[in-house]
Amino acid sequence: MNRNASDILIVGGGAAGMSAAFAATSGGGTNITIVDDNPHLGGQIWRAELGKVRNADAAKLIEAIEAGRIGVVNSAQVFAAVSENKLLAETPNGTTEFEYKKLIIATGARERFLPFPGWTLSGVFGAGGLQALVKGGLNVKNKRIVVAGTGPLLLAVADYLNSKGANVVAIVEQASARNINRFALGLWNSPAKLIQAAALKKRLFRIPYLTNTWIANVTCGSPRVSKGVTSNAAIKSLSLNLNRNGKTQTIECDHLACGFHLVPNTELAALLGCKIEDGFVSVDGFQRTSLNNVYCAGEPTAIGGVEASLVEGKIAGYAAADNEERSRELFTKRDKTRRFGNALNTAFALRGELKTLADNATIVCRCEDVQYEKLAAFDDWRTAKLQTRCGMGPCQGRICGPATEFIFGWKPGPVRPPIFPVKLENL
Amino acid sequence: MITIKLNNSDISVEENTTVAASILSSGVDAFRRSVSGEVRGPLCGMGVCFECRVTIDGVRHQRSCTTLVADGMEIITDE
Numbered sequence: 399m400n401r402n403a404s405d406i407l408i409v410g411g412g413a414a415g416m417s418a419a420f421a422a423t424s425g426g427g428t429n430i431t432i433v434d435d436n437p438h439l440g441g442q443i444w445r446a447e448l449g450k451v452r453n454a455d456a457a458k459l460i461e462a463i464e465a466g467r468i469g470v471v472n473s474a475q476v477f478a479a480v481s482e483n484k485l486l487a488e489t490p491n492g493t494t495e496f497e498y499k500k501l502i503i504a505t506g507a508r509e510r511f512l513p514f515p516g517w518t519l520s521g522v523f524g525a526g527g528l529q530a531l532v533k534g535g536l537n538v539k540n541k542r543i544v545v546a547g548t549g550p551l552l553l554a555v556a557d558y559l560n561s562k563g564a565n566v567v568a569i570v571e572q573a574s575a576r577n578i579n580r581f582a583l584g585l586w587n588s589p590a591k592l593i594q595a596a597a598l599k600k601r602l603f604r605i606p607y608l609t610n611t612w613i614a615n616v617t618c619g620s621p622r623v624s625k626g627v628t629s630n631a632a633i634k635s636l637s638l639n640l641n642r643n644g645k646t647q648t649i650e651c652d653h654l655a656c657g658f659h660l661v662p663n664t665e666l667a668a669l670l671g672c673k674i675e676d677g678f679v680s681v682d683g684f685q686r687t688s689l690n691n692v693y694c695a696g697e698p699t700a701i702g703g704v705e706a707s708l709v710e711g712k713i714a715g716y717a718a719a720d721n722e723e724r725s726r727e728l729f730t731k732r733d734k735t736r737r738f739g740n741a742l743n744t745a746f747a748l749r750g751e752l753k754t755l756a757d758n759a760t761i762v763c764r765c766e767d768v769q770y771e772k773l774a775a776f777d778d779w780r781t782a783k784l785q786t787r788c789g790m791g792p793c794q795g796r797i798c799g800p801a802t803e804f805i806f807g808w809k810p811g812p813v814r815p816p817i818f819p820v821k822l823e824n825l
Numbered sequence: 826m827i828t829i830k831l832n833n834s835d836i837s838v839e840e841n842t843t844v845a846a847s848i849l850s851s852g853v854d855a856f857r858r859s860v861s862g863e864v865r866g867p868l869c870g871m872g873v874c875f876e877c878r879v880t881i882d883g884v885r886h887q888r889s890c891t892t893l894v895a896d897g898m899e900i901i902t903d904e
Contacts, residue, residue: 475872761863767859
């Protein structure tokens with residue numbers, strides 16, 4: 399087993415993690431390591447595009463990290479905690495043990511997915527999911543794509559796909575126009591965001607933005623000629639039925655990119671025993687969790703976007719480097735980003751109708767293929783899990799957990815190691 | 826450009842492409858079969874959902890979305 403020892407260990411190399419690492423170097427002489435599961439730094443929002451991070455702020459931060467005294471371990475998935483102050487991660491070269499004096503959890507968020515008939519078909523991706531695939535080299539030129547679900551991410555994804563030559567047919571947003579307009583008006587308090595939003599609107603003006611609208615179901619449309627290298631490569635187009643103000647509208651497309659805002663990655667914090675409240679990691683003003691030497695920054699503490707992640711990362715980094723005065727200087731800024739986050743989460747709150755999208759045969763747990771009708775009989779996550787294997791596959795409930803929480807109101811169960819599946823020889 | 830083998834055919838892809846993107850770009854949509862036999866492919870694109878698992882260099886159940894291609898890599902889908 400490989401070993402790594404740091405004064406400050408940061409799990410997650412996205413906006414919060416990198417920001418924390420950079421701030422932590424202010425302490426001087428501190429040994430800092432970032433461990434990240436991606437092949438490149440940047441996290442989700444700043445995910446590298448064929449190995450290069452394009453965003454200027456991100457590139458600057460990465461450069462500073464690479465130039466500084468910060469160790470970076472890529473492609474390493476933290477899966478367990480052993481004794482106090484030690485984590486295990488699976489890397490391409492086997493398991494590495496990371497020892498730390500202080501830990502900063504910056505594990506980010508994932509998309510929320512909701513089951514609807516057809517959501518398991520090929521060609522249906524997450525919204526951020528499709529963006530990540532395109533950044534990984536997938537060509538979407540001239541593809542007809544519908545971006546659907548909820549949240550500001552849909553606009554960013556549509557803009558990105560558009561810039562890659564895709565034909566974005568529509569953006570389908572479940573939130574009401576009223577809620578979104580109210581949220582947009584709130585942006586007057588943050589001019590930078592308003593300018594961003596205006597520029598985005600200008601670039602997307604040709605694409606219909608359908609509010610109060612959601613995907614009712616998806617079926618395979620007409621088959622297209624396969625150009626694949628295997629016999630199973632018959633990629634079909636998709637036929638989407640939208641529910642638009644109670645009326646049905648049908649759209650044909652090649653891909654559907656559908657995600658319902660974000661859910662925090664709290665598994666590591668929960669595994670360590672950090673207090674979790676209403677699904678988020680509890681932190682004090684210095685981003686310190688209920689464990690004295692463990693901090694948490696970014697989306698696991700509240701879904702707030704990149705600005706919140708950056709400032710929370712800084713606060714945590716300074717605090718972990720015993721530089722609490724500099725943390726304190728950022729409290730006002732952090733509180734402002736939190737207000738933005740709250741407004742965002744209110745504007746894009748999920749409407750109740752989405753609870754009934756799945757029909758009896760719709761698969762809810764994709765790992766174990768558990769259908770809606772098998773789950774509807776149960777009162778809680780634990781019983782459903784034991785009786786149906788829902789949530790017991792390799793994703794460990796990361797996809798169906800947030801879905802069943804929304805649909806049935808089930809609270810997630812306790813987290814057990816390994817928090818990601820690991821090869822037997824690495825355990 | 827580098828060359829990888831996808832289901833025993835050589836394909837040429839750009840460096841730093843993910844295995845998932847290479848597979849989709851080749852027109853293959855069946856990454857794996859679900860426990861009830863459905864064809865599945867990537868959903869989350871970020872290593873969380875495990876839908877994009879394929880066999881890479883003989884090792885089964887590898888997440889193709891978080892793995893970058895390497896010269897001579899052999900990928901088998903839908904096993």
